[in-house]
Amino acid sequence: MSSALEGMAGGATTSIKARMGRGTAWLFLALLIVVTIFPFYWTLRTGLVSNASLFEGNQGKGVVERILPDEPSTVNFRRVLNRATEAEILEATGRANSASFDYLTALKNSVIIASVIAVGQTTFSALAAYAFSRLRFAGRDKIFFLYLTGMMIPPIFVLIPNLLLILGDFWFFDINGHTWLDWIPGYDSDSRTFLLGTLAGVIAPFLLMTPFSVFFLRQFFLGINRSLEEAALIDGASHFRIFRSVILPIARPQMITLGILTYITAWNEFLWPLVVTQQDKAKQPLTVALGVFTTQQPGTQPDWSGLMSGTLLAALPVIIIFMIFGKRLVDSIQFSGIK
Amino acid sequence: MAAPTVDAPKGAKLNLYGGWKAAWPFLLPSFIGFLIFFFIPTMRGIYLSFTDWNLLANRGEWVGGANYERLVDDPLFWNAVRVTAWYVFLNILSQTAFAILIAVAMDRLTKSSVIRSIIMLPYLIPNVVVALIFVWLLNSNLGIIADLFSVFGIDSNYFAGPRAVIPTIAGINTWRHMGYTALLIFAGLQTIPKSLYEAGALDGASEWQMMKRITIPLLRPVLALVLVITMIGSFQVFDTVQVATGGFGGRPGGPGDASRVIYVYIYELAFVRNEAGRSSAIAVVLLLTLMVITFFQLKLLRANESDLA
Numbered sequence: 083m084s085s086a087l088e089g090m091a092g093g094a095t096t097s098i099k100a101r102m103g104r105g106t107a108w109l110f111l112a113l114l115i116v117v118t119i120f121p122f123y124w125t126l127r128t129g130l131v132s133n134a135s136l137f138e139g140n141q142g143k144g145v146v147e148r149i150l151p152d153e154p155s156t157v158n159f160r161r162v163l164n165r166a167t168e169a170e171i172l173e174a175t176g177r178a179n180s181a182s183f184d185y186l187t188a189l190k191n192s193v194i195i196a197s198v199i200a201v202g203q204t205t206f207s208a209l210a211a212y213a214f215s216r217l218r219f220a221g222r223d224k225i226f227f228l229y230l231t232g233m234m235i236p237p238i239f240v241l242i243p244n245l246l247l248i249l250g251d252f253w254f255f256d257i258n259g260h261t262w263l264d265w266i267p268g269y270d271s272d273s274r275t276f277l278l279g280t281l282a283g284v285i286a287p288f289l290l291m292t293p294f295s296v297f298f299l300r301q302f303f304l305g306i307n308r309s310l311e312e313a314a315l316i317d318g319a320s321h322f323r324i325f326r327s328v329i330l331p332i333a334r335p336q337m338i339t340l341g342i343l344t345y346i347t348a349w350n351e352f353l354w355p356l357v358v359t360q361q362d363k364a365k366q367p368l369t370v371a372l373g374v375f376t377t378q379q380p381g382t383q384p385d386w387s388g389l390m391s392g393t394l395l396a397a398l399p400v401i402i403i404f405m406i407f408g409k410r411l412v413d414s415i416q417f418s419g420i421k
Numbered sequence: 422m423a424a425p426t427v428d429a430p431k432g433a434k435l436n437l438y439g440g441w442k443a444a445w446p447f448l449l450p451s452f453i454g455f456l457i458f459f460f461i462p463t464m465r466g467i468y469l470s471f472t473d474w475n476l477l478a479n480r481g482e483w484v485g486g487a488n489y490e491r492l493v494d495d496p497l498f499w500n501a502v503r504v505t506a507w508y509v510f511l512n513i514l515s516q517t518a519f520a521i522l523i524a525v526a527m528d529r530l531t532k533s534s535v536i537r538s539i540i541m542l543p544y545l546i547p548n549v550v551v552a553l554i555f556v557w558l559l560n561s562n563l564g565i566i567a568d569l570f571s572v573f574g575i576d577s578n579y580f581a582g583p584r585a586v587i588p589t590i591a592g593i594n595t596w597r598h599m600g601y602t603a604l605l606i607f608a609g610l611q612t613i614p615k616s617l618y619e620a621g622a623l624d625g626a627s628e629w630q631m632m633k634r635i636t637i638p639l640l641r642p643v644l645a646l647v648l649v650i651t652m653i654g655s656f657q658v659f660d661t662v663q664v665a666t667g668g669f670g671g672r673p674g675g676p677g678d679a680s681r682v683i684y685v686y687i688y689e690l691a692f693v694r695n696e697a698g699r700s701s702a703i704a705v706v707l708l709l710t711l712m713v714i715t716f717f718q719l720k721l722l723r724a725n726e727s728d729l730a
Contacts, residue, residue: 103628107526114523115539118600121554124565128557136563210451217447218438225448232459234712236657238687239704242469242476242697243462251479290454321443350547352660357692369549373664376553381670390557397550404545408538411545415604 122394122401129391130154132174136386158391174388185395187364188371192349192399195284195367200345202289204337210291211299212325216311226300232293237353240287245357248283250276279362284355288348295340302336303329339414342407346400368396470701477695488702498703500678501686504587508682509655511591516651517644519595520602525636527603528610537607540600548597548660555593556665583679590661590680598654602647609643610636645722649715656711659684683707 128136130151157174160166162185166174213219214226277283311324319327330337352369359365366374372392379389404411470488474481492498523540543551558566559580567580580589613636621631637644659682666680667673674681674689681689683703690700 104530107530110522111526111530111536114600115536117596118539118543121558121596124558125554206450206454209447213444213447216438217440217444219441219444222444225452228460229451229455232455234653234708234715235459235463236653236704236707236711238657238659238684239466239708240459240462241688241704242474242691242701243465244458245476246465246479247457247462249479287454287458290458291451293455293459296451321439321447325447346545350545350549352547352549352663353688369547369660372553373549373660373668376664376668379669384669386557386560386563389553393550393553393557397546400545400547401542404538404542408541409534412534412537412541412604415541415601415608 122397125390125394127151128387129158129394130156131387132157133383133385133387137383158387159395161388162392162395183371183375183392184363185368185371185392188366188368188396189399191281191365192367192369194281195355196345196348198285199288199348200341202285203292203295203344204341206290207292207295207340208299208330208333208337209325210296211303212321212329214296214300215303216308216324216329217321226296229291229293229296233297241353241357244287244354245278248277248286248358277358279359279365281365283358284365284367287354288344292344295344298340299333299336302333306332335410336414339407339410342403342411343414346403349400372396466701466704469698470705472698474697474701475695476691476697481698484698488699491699492702492706497678497681497686501681501683501703504679504681505656505658505683508587508591508658509652511588512594512655512658513648513651515591515595516599516602517647519599520606520647523599523603524606524610525632527607537604541604542600543597544601546597549664551593551597552661552664553668555589555596556668559589581676583676586666586676586680590658590665593661593665594655594658598651602651605647605650606640606643609640613639641722645719648722649718652714652718653711656707657684658682659688663688 127150131154135152157166157170161171161174164184164186210229214222277286306329311328314324314328349367350369351367352373355367355370356373359367359370360374363371363374375392376389379385469481471483471485472481473484473487527536558564561567561578561581570579579585617635617639618631621635626634662680662682662685663673666675674685687700687703687707690703691697
């Protein structure tokens with residue numbers, strides 16, 4: 083309510099034209115919010131009704147009846163969570179044992195992957211950001227520039243090379259035709275799977291840094307006033323001490339924001355975990371489990387209500403994070419997008 | 422450069438900025454990560470593109486430029502280039518247009534962080550989830566959007582057809598990204614002095630004129646950034662295509678070759694056809710394309726100069 087234009091539009095000089103313009107703009111925003119929310123609502127509605135009700139269609143029903151769920155029940159969500167009885171499954175799907183993906187296992191995998199990546203990447207990137215913003219050493223700006231060029235590499239470019247690393251193929255350590263794995267006692271290097279099909283394999287490339295995280299934190303650290311740490315340095319404090327007791331307390335909100343962003347990015351990742359865990363269902367995160375499950379669905383009459391329950395449940399953790407931290411994430415755009 | 426020093430209490434010279442001695446423990450973890458998972462793989466990716474690498478055997482021979490020569494006569498490669506270019510064009514156009522509209526509307530009407538949070542929400546949802554939701558909404562028999570369009574006489578099978586698949590995927594991704602892009606532009610709008618609009622209004626300028634003469638020129642650095650981000654992202658569309666066209670008995674990149682974008686083709690060559698060498702050669706072409714486009718976009722749009730200065 084502070085802009086001068088609004089003052090003009092709301093004051094005595096209000097013209098009908100200006101009012102109509104504002105009306106149209108509000109209408110546009112309202113429509114936008116409906117368009118944003120509706121798909122989520124419709125997914126929820128689909129999950130709450132039976133497949134039979136979906137296939138019946140909406141012929142001859144009023145608008146309200148179409149929008150509200152018909153005889154809502156939680157059975158589809160319980161099916162996804164393995165909390166439904168056999169009789170309920172039979173009734174809901176017409177099959178004795180409907181193929182389903184193991185939601186709870188996939189959820190556990192996603193939580194582990196996203197948490198370890200978020201904590202590791204934020205911590206190690208903060209250390210690097212401290213060096214790039216607060217210390218001076220020969221070649222500092224060159225190394226930082228090298229990191230930045232990493233932002234331009236499309237993930238698919240390093241997909242196969244990283245897969246080879248996960249398979250244990252560190253060719254630069256190969257000596258006389260032996261891979262480095264041959265030197266580990268008891269390791270069967272012929273099986274050649276190393277970290278393939280493990281959570282560690284999914285986590286590894288993102289654990290220590292991404293160029294974006296280092297960049298994001300460096301931008302913030304640069305803005306922190308130096309006088310506090312100079313005093314501490316003169317008193318003989320080490321740089322680790324200063325990092326811990328001066329920089330971290332000041333930068334805590336930004337580090338939490340970056341941690342949340344990293345968590346969500348890791349949660350949403352599809353291609354890399356797909357390649358690493360394709361053969362191993364027990365290690366798939368939610369995105370991969372859901373994607374693979376979809377390819378196994380029949381083209382005609384798939385189990386839509388079960389699938390939409392699973393889809394919504396896969397997004398639920400992100401939606402919860404969003405509800406708690408939404409404002410913080412929105413504010414971070416102001417900071418990261420526009421320097 | 423010489424590190425500045427300060428006189429320590431006991432008269433010894435104290436180096437405030439550390440040097441390598443202080444810096445290396447801070448740098449080591451990230452440097453290992455960068456070296457192992459960014460730098461070396463990039464070099465190796467270039468190397469692989471000159472081999473006939475076989476992922477199953479994990480072996481390959483040096484074949485020189487053969488993979489690149491084959492690209493020239495590979496109709497599927499050129500198809501992927503066409504499909505990707507069409508997608509990038511549609512996606513950037515719709516996403517940027519909607520984002521500017523949303524940002525300008527918000528700038529005029531409200532600073533509500535609730536509204537801003539809501540429009541950002543889709544951006545945080547996994548691509549896989551978004552793709553599945555829209556496959557359901559657009560389902561030809563039961564989907565609510567297909568239902569709505571049939572009211573206007575559009576065949577409900579339309580969205581699954583080869584002509585509509587790329588525009589549909591562009592539409593889905595516009596839905597996911599426009600709010601986020603709008604927030605970037607909105608942040609840029611906050612830097613334009615309101616007095617310029619007051620002056621414009623006093624001179625009797627119309628909304629459209631102010632948009633053209635004030636908003637767009639002053640927003641240029643932000644728009645350049647947004648265009649670069651959107652374009653790099655659009656070239657890399659994968660999850661949505663893979664899930665939306667690959668599920669329910671479909672084949673990723675289908676129907677036919679209609680949605681086989683460059684990422685899907687690279688993936689297919691490496692993991693379905695086991696031709697990692699050719700796959701890497703296309704990845705190299707993609708990398709070079711992105712670098713050239715980014716460079717020229719930033720140059721053309723003079724991204725680092727604002728007319729405000």
